[in-house]
Amino acid sequence: GSADLEQGVAATAQSVYRIGSVTKQFTAAAILQLRDAGKLRLDDSIATYVDNLPAAWRGVRLQQLLNHTSGIPDYTELGESWMRIWGVEMTPDTILALTFDRPMDFAPGTKWQYDNTGYILLGMVIERVTGRSWGSDMQQRFAFPLGLGDTRECLTGPLIPHRVHGYDPAEGGTWVNAPYLAMSQPYAAGALCSTVIDLARWNRALHTGQVLRAETYREMTTPTGAAREDGYGFGIGRDSVSGHEVISHGGGIHGFISSNLWVPEAELSVTVLANSGSARLGPLTWNLVAAAMGDPLRTPRVERPLPAEQRARYVGVYALELPGGARDFTVAVAGDGLTGQLAGQGANPLRYLGDDTFGVSFDPALRIVFTVEGDRAVKMTLRQGGGVA
Incomplete structure (x- = not known):
């Protein structure tokens, strides 16, 4: 490094x-x-x-x-x-x-x-x-x-x-x-x-x-x-x-x-x-x-390319319900991918894993899953326990 x-x-x-x-x-x-x-x-x-x-x-x-x-x-x-x-x-x-x-x-x-x-x-x-x-x-x-x-x-x-x-x-x-x-x-x-x-x-x-x-x-x-x-x-x-x-x-x-x-x-x-x-x-x-x-190594889930025409469907500001109340989570285009940013924190790259699902670098067990209707995402859900990403 x-x-x-x-x-x-x-x-x-x-x-x-x-x-x-x-x-x-x-x-x-x-x-x-x-x-x-x-x-x-x-x-x-x-x-x-x-x-x-x-x-x-x-x-x-x-x-x-x-x-x-x-x-x-x-x-x-x-x-x-x-x-x-x-x-x-x-x-x-x-x-x-x-x-x-x-x-x-x-x-x-x-x-x-x-x-x-x-x-x-x-x-x-x-x-x-x-x-x-x-x-x-x-x-x-x-x-x-x-x-x-x-x-x-x-x-x-x-x-x-x-x-x-x-x-x-x-x-x-x-x-x-x-x-x-x-x-x-x-x-x-x-x-x-x-x-x-x-x-x-x-x-x-x-x-x-x-x-x-x-x-x-x-x-x-x-x-x-x-x-x-x-x-x-x-x-x-x-x-x-x-x-x-x-x-x-x-x-x-x-x-x-x-x-x-x-x-x-x-x-x-x-x-x-x-x-x-x-x-x-x-x-x-x-x-x-x-x-x-001495245990077997885990194989990370493979990141997939996200076609440019699909990126726009996820872009937007989502209300994320947390114990302290709702917080804005902003998804934006960055280069050839997307970033996610919780209000008050830095932006993190989102890694496309297929099926409207993304991983994040800071927590390999976290999954961000979008519900898509037509050509737009209408809901974002966080899921824990996604395994190695």
């Missing part, structure tokens, strides 16, 4: 990537360490540590922030209003204020919905309890003791050796620089950068008792309550790949996608980092696990 297309710099094992939401397991582990040290309780109200919150937020418990069951609105789901300020450096207080005027998505503890705002709040809790910045705490608590020399808060200003650039695909098989994002915005929800070497060390430390007590680790990796059905613990999830239980988390941030996975039965660590917002990490990650475990 390439770390810098403009300078012709190749990627190496020492290349430093933004890891996006893989950050959340670091933030969650810090909260659990602080709990074990008697500095906080998971059933504490967030209002104990963060001032000037909306009344509806004040009863939310730390545990509900950890496993995405708080109901607090996600600031990254604000659509165009957030996209317009991607380049603005913000404090955590300013980030929170973006959603102060929005109603709760649901009553705390009653549902599961992925929520970056909750992890902004957890970062603020860490700062309040420790008296140091979240980024400094990550280095003092984890990076220095565990020898993670290239893991740090990935702020825009400081020079970071071996930092790679993020890209998005463009027409004609070319690349463009990913949209600029002020890295103070993802904060404790997604602002770390790291290397495959550091994340392999982190995986071994986290999953073999070097970071948390055994009972605390079980608590972190065991989905409970409204998060049980979605397999989400505290900052990390449980799933299966080729019949093997895995503990994992992925990340996606402007120009970067990451996948970080641990197979308990083999104490196997698999980390894949990409500096492309359209990279297909799922099939690669799954086949790396299969190869290491």
Whole structure:
């Protein structure tokens, strides 16, 4: 791969990537360490540590922030209003204020919905309890003791050796620089950068008792309550790949996608980092696990060419029903194919699989199926569990 297309710099094992939401397991582990040290309780109200919150937020418990069951609105789901300020450096207080005027998505503890705002709040809790910045705490608590020399808060200003650039695909098989994002915005929800070497060390430390007590680790990796059905613990999830239980988390941030996975039965660590917002990490990650475990490799479903005369039938804006309400999903022509874009997020290439069905790069199990009447699509349906794409 390439770390810098403009300078012709190749990627190496020492290349430093933004890891996006893989950050959340670091933030969650810090909260659990602080709990074990008697500095906080998971059933504490967030209002104990963060001032000037909306009344509806004040009863939310730390545990509900950890496993995405708080109901607090996600600031990254604000659509165009957030996209317009991607380049603005913000404090955590300013980030929170973006959603102060929005109603709760649901009553705390009653549902599961992925929520970056909750992890902004957890970062603020860490700062309040420790008296140091979240980024400094990550280095003092984890990076220095565990020898993670290239893991740090990935702020825009400081020079970071071996930092790679993020890209998005463009027409004609070319690349463009990913949209600029002020890295103070993802904060404790997604602002770390790291290397495959550091994340392999982190995986071994986290999953073999070097970071948390055994009972605390079980608590972190065991989905409970409204998060049980979605397999989400505290900052990390449980799933299966080729019949093997895995503990994992992925990340996606402007120009970067990451996948970080641990197979308990083999104490196997698999980390894949990409500096492309359209990279297909799922099939690669799954086949790396299969190869290491001696299982047959999976054959991806073949992408088909989409004739130009058929592309127009899918183009349009569709109302996508999500737990927090309806969101616009825009399908547009890009080059010789289509892209799909959820309001507030970047566009992703859609891979035509036949029968009015498309795959997406960021989730190989996701299928987008269109209902076509005449020569126009009238409905779009999301389906999970599509297998390797």
